[in-house]
Amino acid sequence: MDRISKEQRSKNMSRVRSRDTGPELRLRSALHRNGFRYTLQRKDLPGKPDIVMPSRRTVIFVHGCFWHQHEACAKAALPKTRKTFWQTKLQDNVERDRRVSEQLKKLGWKVIIVWECQMTNSMNQVVRNVTQLIGLKPSLK
Numbered sequence: 001m002d003r004i005s006k007e008q009r010s011k012n013m014s015r016v017r018s019r020d021t022g023p024e025l026r027l028r029s030a031l032h033r034n035g036f037r038y039t040l041q042r043k044d045l046p047g048k049p050d051i052v053m054p055s056r057r058t059v060i061f062v063h064g065c066f067w068h069q070h071e072a073c074a075k076a077a078l079p080k081t082r083k084t085f086w087q088t089k090l091q092d093n094v095e096r097d098r099r100v101s102e103q104l105k106k107l108g109w110k111v112i113i114v115w116e117c118q119m120t121n122s123m124n125q126v127v128r129n130v131t132q133l134i135g136l137k138p139s140l141k
Contacts, residue, residue: 023116024050024062030123031130045109047100058110058134061097065116069094073117110134 019041028051031038038060042052049059065075069090078086101111112133118126 019050021062021064023064023114023119026119026123027051027060027062027114027126027130030127034127034131046103046107047096049104049111053134056110056134057108058112059104060112060114060130062114063097063116066090067093068097068115070115070117073115075117 028038028040031051036053037055039052039054040050041048045052045059047061050062051060053059063070065073066077067090070076078090097113101113104111110133112130114126114130118129
């Protein structure tokens, strides 16, 4: 049984953002500070990637560990209530992520996924990793 009312749970869930999340804003700020320029939420691309670098044919998704089920991450634990509902919902998210990545790769885009938990330690390391995945030499500021 849930510890809070159905109305309060609904209010909480309605406030979960799909864009401009804290991790996404921190990554965008760090990338911009290091000279990367990008566009956001391109609706013409599959999955509306969080960050798009057209000149580098690269897209970046900033995934929440729970919502996208980051393997072996403590933040990806399933809730104790309504397990069947959550397993189905979250597995659908994982399957959609896989499908979207395949579509983007077929269109010639490089797909980078940055996990929420990776940003809790060192944003410099995350930017360094992204830079290397893009194929550039990192020069952190």
